[in-house]
Amino acid sequence: MVFPSAPPCTQPITWQGFLLTVETPKPSITSSNSKPSKADTVTLTCEPEIKDANYLWWINGESPPSSSRLQLSNDNRTLILFSVTEKDAGHYECEVKNPVSASRSDPVTLKVLHGPDFPRISPSKTVYHQGRNLRLSCFADSNPPAEYHWIVNGMRRLKGKEVHVPRITTKNSGLYGCFVRNSATGKRNLVFKEIKVVDASECSLGFYDLIQ
Incomplete structure (x- = not known):
């Protein structure tokens, strides 16, 4: 017995799917020392840890300056300030970005205890x-x-x-x-x-x- 062959499929096949987007949560900053004295080391960490996210830091609204006293972790999630001075005082923010969204933390104010200098x-x-x-x-x-x-x-x-x-x-x-x-x-x-x-x-x- 011979069965007739099926006619070739000439209609295009359309796939329908959904693009899943994940918005980044609002980050926050934790500090190893909330009241550092002059020459102390301060570690700031951007929370939470998010896989495949990019981390950025802002100091007084600007990117961190190039300095041997500033060090970022490999994933940029942690900012370390060595031997802090009065010039390091200010507002620190971290930002978390992925391909579809970005979110910035509330500013954390770093106050460096020092002095008194010679009156x-x-x-x-x-x-x-x-x-x-x-x-x-x-x-x-x-x-x-x-x-x-x-x-x-x-x-x-x-x-x-x-x-x-x-x-x-x-x-x-x-x-x-x-x-x-x-x-x-x-x-x-x-x-x-x-x-x-x-x-x-x-x-x-x-x-x-x-x-x-």
Whole structure:
């Protein structure tokens, strides 16, 4: 018995399918040290770990600068900052991308604890005329801000950045010291300034002009 052969298939076959897209979840940043001190090492990690995703980092809205103190892991998911300084403080973000979507983390603010640096007393003037007002201010770069105390002729007198003595007399002459302390770093510093108060009898015309 001979069976007739089937007619050749001349109609095109159409395949219908679905393209599956996976949106990246919003990432977050974990830090190995939330309050690093100057010269510490900080490791920032972008979470979660996503297979076949690309990781990008942003520092203050820009790509990380080329620096021997910055190192990225092979997958860019981890950013390591060696020997941090005040210049490393700022806002850090990570971004996760795949071929169809991208998502960026909320910024994490890195604050580097440092200081206080050597304090400075202003103004530079050291000689004052009796009866005038004496106002001195002190500043030392520090994070968090330093605590300020004034030491006048060996006695701790005032707390704060400024010292103000109205209508000074010759008894107000002496050493004015500014003591600064950072409770977070445990560091402290001290500077002195010698102030001389003269009365009118000590002032020649030329010298009086200099101390006005």
